[in-house]
Amino acid sequence: MKLRTIGLILYLAFLLLPIYWMLNISLRTNANILGEFSLYPTEITLANYIKIFTDPSWYSGYINSIIYVSINTTVSLLVALPAAYAFSRYQFLGDKHLFFWLLTNRMAPPAVFLLPFFRPRSWDRPLYDFRGGLKGAGASSTEFNIAANIERGF
């Protein structure tokens, strides 16, 4: 009983240490980080946080993410919900094959689908012009599969 508790505490410490270390580093200046090794921040500074929230090159990333996530969630819910309903309630021609095909998209390495989008600009027209939308579609197929899995009650 005792051994179990000690093991569990050690494991949770292992989980928290890297996160703690990131927090520790984030509260120190560059010179301080490289200058001395210390288990806790000796001179706490919030300069790093001020920088990421005031410098556009940092915070525009967050804004892009938020826009992307909103579009993605909307699109994937719109197409995934009716499909998940159909898969869980009805039997129809080719339902198992279709479901498996959608599942393979969840499993497929994103790198496999990357090639058509990474060719030299000068060559010829890219496959699609609406690149952002396409990525959303890619991710929404992922979302869809998750939703469908839940509905089917695996």
Place this chain on the structure above:
Amino acid sequence: MNKMTNQKAWFLVLPVVILVAFSALIPLMTVVNYSVQDIFGPGQRVFVGMEWFKEILSDSRLHDSLWRQFLFSGLVLLIEIPLGVLIALAMPTRGWGVSACLVLLALPLLIPWNVIGTIWIIFTRPDIGLFGVTVNSLGLAFDHTARSLDAWVTVMLMEVWHWTPLVVLLAYAGLRAIPEAYYQAAQIDSASRWATFRYIQLPKMRGVLTIAVLLRFMDSFLIYAEPFVLTGGGPGNATTFLSIHLVKIAVGQFDLGPAAAFSLIYFLIILLFSWLFYQVLQHAGRGEQS
């Protein structure tokens, strides 16, 4: 649950089919197109048939990264599944400890994958990282940017840190679903701790553990972002897994033909495993109902 046969259900599925056709089917066919052509530039292409496939299949770097990938996925399963089950068994069953453990376990799963790589760079760097400095001060030389064994250890540690909580959560859910009566029966028979685990807990966890094994295998087989950020596939090619290798030849060298052939072979391997995954899940589901 008995399902009604209704062909009109196709209309409900149609939107997602069209969307996925654009996002997956057309790019995939483009990859097929590339894989049988030699492309020099705009409008200059020659049909070369199976040439790229022959070249890729006899490429020793691909063989290396394939074996490396299997070794990695195998080690992931060997470490994460037993560790996950052990932790799930050690977790408290009631009281405030349950929610505390669950929250802590969920933390690594919520962090974006490339941030995981960054966290582990900071954590293991030999000059400023807690792990790197500690190991070095114990007298063991450790530098994941220079020595391939160290890079492997670091990537494995990161992977175990990142994904074992998922196995724990699944195993814990499986354990909590066992009715109290089973334990009472075991107590009446004065079964040992091991016998209780072997004949009650393990069989009852079969379903969730199957899902855990398959999910962990598939995801570790596709691993890209974390080792890419942490080691960039290096030192040398020591931690170049399949996805990293593919991106190296596709984007780094613009070898469209070979990269496309590689993509298709990779996709077929994944397709095979997905099919096995699907079959096993279907059987696991059926086994539990009957």
